[in-house]
Amino acid sequence: EQFFDKHYRQVADIDASSTRSSNDGKGFKPIGNISVTFSGSYDGGGYSIDNLYFNWPDEIRYVGLFGWATYGEGHQGTVKVQNLTLNDPEIILYEDIYPDSDDVDAIQTGGALVARLTLSSSNASSLTVKNITVNRPVINSKGISGGVFGTVSIDGNGTADILLDGITVTDAEIFGDAEAGIAYQLKGDSENERITLQNAEFSGEFFDEEGDNDGVSGVAGVVYQTDFTTFNRVITKRMRVKEFYRNVSGLAHSAGAGTRIHQSGANVHFTGSDRYRASSAAGLVGTLDNREQDRNVDTYEADVSITESYARGTIENLGDNNGGGYTGGLVRYVAARDVNTTTTIKNNYVDVNVVDYIIYNREQGDDVRSYYSTSSSGYHPTLDNYWHNRTSAISRFIGSVAADQARDSDLTIEIDNNIIVGDAHYHAGRTGLRSISGTQTQTGNGHFIGQFYADNSGNSSNENIYARSNYYTSDNQIRDEAIGGMMTSYISWDVKKISAIKSADLRDPNTFSTSSNNIDSGYEFDLVNTWILDSSGLVNEGYPMLRWEYERIGSPAITQPFEEAGTASDPIKISSLEDLKKLMVLKEYWRKDNGTGYYFELTNDIDMSPTQYWDWNDDNGDGNIFNDPQDLTSEGNNEGWRPIGDDQNRFRGHWDGNDHTLSGMHINIPDGHASNYYGVGFIGFADDYDDFLSIKNLHFTDASIKVNGS
Numbered sequence: 069e070q071f072f073d074k075h076y077r078q079v080a081d082i083d084a085s086s087t088r089s090s091n092d093g094k095g096f097k098p099i100g101n102i103s104v105t106f107s108g109s110y111d112g113g114g115y116s117i118d119n120l121y122f123n124w125p126d127e128i129r130y131v132g133l134f135g136w137a138t139y140g141e142g143h144q145g146t147v148k149v150q151n152l153t154l155n156d157p158e159i160i161l162y163e164d165i166y167p168d169s170d171d172v173d174a175i176q177t178g179g180a181l182v183a184r185l186t187l188s189s190s191n192a193s194s195l196t197v198k199n200i201t202v203n204r205p206v207i208n209s210k211g212i213s214g215g216v217f218g219t220v221s222i223d224g225n226g227t228a229d230i231l232l233d234g235i236t237v238t239d240a241e242i243f244g245d246a247e248a249g250i251a252y253q254l255k256g257d258s259e260n261e262r263i264t265l266q267n268a269e270f271s272g273e274f275f276d277e278e279g280d281n282d283g284v285s286g287v288a289g290v291v292y293q294t295d296f297t298t299f300n301r302v303i304t305k306r307m308r309v310k311e312f313y314r315n316v317s318g319l320a321h322s323a324g325a326g327t328r329i330h331q332s333g334a335n336v337h338f339t340g341s342d343r344y345r346a347s348s349a350a351g352l353v354g355t356l357d358n359r360e361q362d363r364n365v366d367t368y369e370a371d372v373s374i375t376e377s378y379a380r381g382t383i384e385n386l387g388d389n390n391g392g393g394y395t396g397g398l399v400r401y402v403a404a405r406d407v408n409t410t411t412t413i414k415n416n417y418v419d420v421n422v423v424d425y426i427i428y429n430r431e432q433g434d435d436v437r438s439y440y441s442t443s444s445s446g447y448h449p450t451l452d453n454y455w456h457n458r459t460s461a462i463s464r465f466i467g468s469v470a471a472d473q474a475r476d477s478d479l480t481i482e483i484d485n486n487i488i489v490g491d492a493h494y495h496a497g498r499t500g501l502r503s504i505s506g507t508q509t510q511t512g513n514g515h516f517i518g519q520f521y522a523d524n525s526g527n528s529s530n531e532n533i534y535a536r537s538n539y540y541t542s543d544n545q546i547r548d549e550a551i552g553g554m555m556t557s558y559i560s561w562d563v564k565k566i567s568a569i570k571s572a573d574l575r576d577p578n579t580f581s582t583s584s585n586n587i588d589s590g591y592e593f594d595l596v597n598t599w600i601l602d603s604s605g606l607v608n609e610g611y612p613m614l615r616w617e618y619e620r621i622g623s624p625a626i627t628q629p630f631e632e633a634g635t636a637s638d639p640i641k642i643s644s645l646e647d648l649k650k651l652m653v654l655k656e657y658w659r660k661d662n663g664t665g666y667y668f669e670l671t672n673d674i675d676m677s678p679t680q681y682w683d684w685n686d687d688n689g690d691g692n693i694f695n696d697p698q699d700l701t702s703e704g705n706n707e708g709w710r711p712i713g714d715d716q717n718r719f720r721g722h723w724d725g726n727d728h729t730l731s732g733m734h735i736n737i738p739d740g741h742a743s744n745y746y747g748v749g750f751i752g753f754a755d756d757y758d759d760f761l762s763i764k765n766l767h768f769t770d771a772s773i774k775v776n777g778s
Contacts, residue, residue, distance in 0.1 A: 404472075
């Protein structure tokens with residue numbers, strides 16, 4: 069312990085397999101804990117520590133390579149832990165342990181790198197943890213756990229910041245109660261004492277084996293005064309509910325006062341069991357709340373925001389037969405209360421299919437009914453299965469919004485320039501508000517917001533609540549309600565544009581022009597700096613996309629231009645299947661800006677039989693739809709080659725096959741999608757405007773083309 073304040077550099081890979089038998093089977097003893105914390109630094113030198121094992125049922129409160137690391141004044145800009153990989157660590161955490169403290173009710177906190185990281189100072193101070201990778205961690209927890217950190221916090225009265233940069237967790241398996249992919253708690257202390265997480269990635273699976281879960285999230289659990297910025301990405305292969313989850317979220321399950329989430333995203337797959345289901349779930353953030361509700365400090369409020377972020381994937385098999393909950397494709401619950409604060413949800417992209425719906429069974433002896441709204445003026449009885457005194461709300465965007473003031477102050481909520489696509493498979497029949505036997509009960513299912521509540525009765529303050537220039541897709545829906553349930557008291561909500569739109573129209577650039585009736589003046593979509601239209605149709609199925617995501621995790625291998633000029637004297641040479649794929653993706657080569665065409669020359673026979681496995685889904689979430697494992701096997705939809713040329717980008721060019729052959733081309737247009745294509749073939753749609761079209765000396769063998777399954 070006398071060396072816990074020293075500085076270390078690792079000079080070789082370390083195999084820690086022997087820790088499984090160390091300390092009578094308890095494993096590696098964490099460096100630093102309650103009695104003597106670690107206050108030095110550690111540079112991994114780019115090396116790894118493999119197979120660390122931790123299983124301390126007592127004695128140890130904080131469990132990880134470093135148990136408790138604390139830093140005070142004099143740490144301006146210093147890097148404390150960096151350049152380290154932990155491979156295959158295993159951590160077992162317990163509740164109700166008796167550590168070396170007076171807290172007999174303590175539960176263990178764990179993280180593979182640092183269980184508890186604290187910066188305390190009354191003067192300017194900062195520290196950095198960077199370039200940390202944890203591969204294949206296995207965590208079995210009845211305590212509080214994160215894949216890298218347990219908790220990270222700032223405690224002081226001055227100016228301080230913690231930077232977590234380049235934190236990666238891959239192929240995690242996390243079991244238990246309060247758990248998160250990277251850190252369970254990120255807690256800054258004020259606007260001048262903040263934590264920043266950037267360039268963080270998580271992939272893995274979560275399992276609830278024993279029930280009563282306090283929250284599961286891909287990156288962080290409880291968050292205050294923290295910035296998520298510059299590419300934070302989550303890919304949850306599976307979040308499986310065996311018993312009962314209280315809150316399941318892609319990025320963070322509770323984002324409180326001062327949290328700013330920017331340029332972050334989650335690809336989520338939440339699945340309930342046949343018997344038990346998650347009560348609340350969200351693609352990105354569980355609760356977005358302008359308050360801090362830490363029971364150990366005075367409650368305070370601060371601005372919160374989610375901007376230029378995305379959520380994709382599926383949330384299925386939700387609800388439980390014991391109570392209500394909220395579910396949203398981006399956020400499950402937005403709470404704005406009191407004081408002069410602003411909640412901003414702007415320029416976000418959501419493609420989350422919410423499958424299934426909350427079901428409540430009538431309590432025995434309770435004579436209550438459920439209702440659904442058939443018009444804005446009334447509700448009509450339907451099924452006798454509504455649970456008394458419960459709330460529920462489901463939406464593809466935000467489950468529930470609650471704005472409630474008890475003090476004289478101004479409150480602002482801005483929901484602008486968001487795009488919601490995908491399908492709605494939830495039950496959309498029961499909506500609105502109703503009161504049963506004197507008990508007010510709220511339910512709502514809406515495509516944009518499930519339930520909205522606002523009240524500033526008895527106050528002279530202002531609630532400024534806006535929704536401007538928002539789109540959600542709605543194709544062949546039985547019900548088309550933007551907002552499921554709505555109750556306001558002494559307030560008017562300025563809902564300017566929440567526009568339902570057909571999927572095909574969302575792919576049309578004219579939809580985003582300033583002349584569109586769905587766009588509010590001053591709230592146009594920024595197609596230069598913020599959004600980009602996926603003209604290729606292959607990175608995001610032709611839908612708009614956040615520019616940072618497109619550029620950062622797009623498809624560099626298929627976005628590089630051809631080397632040749634594409635003129636008659638310097639034609640573009642096509643010699644491989646990769647070249648054909650490039651032509652298929654880069655629509656700018658289907659014709660020139662001036663309406664003329666490029667010249668192409670086939671220089672080899674090309675085997676196109678691998679197209680029989682190509683899928684048009686981005687299964688691994690990296691922006692390239694043709695590099696997923698499913699693209700190499702028969703698993704998936706196997707749509708195959710996507711035709712060159714469509715109605716918006718007709719092919720104009722000169723193609724000389726030089727008597728070469730394309731063999732084994734496979735096209736399988738799925739059921740119901742044929743109407744999206746004017747023609748199905750190697751070239752789908754071409755025209756000969758001013759004779760800028762010629763195709764010659766090209767041969768095909770063993771081609772297979774299916775439309776709508778035949």
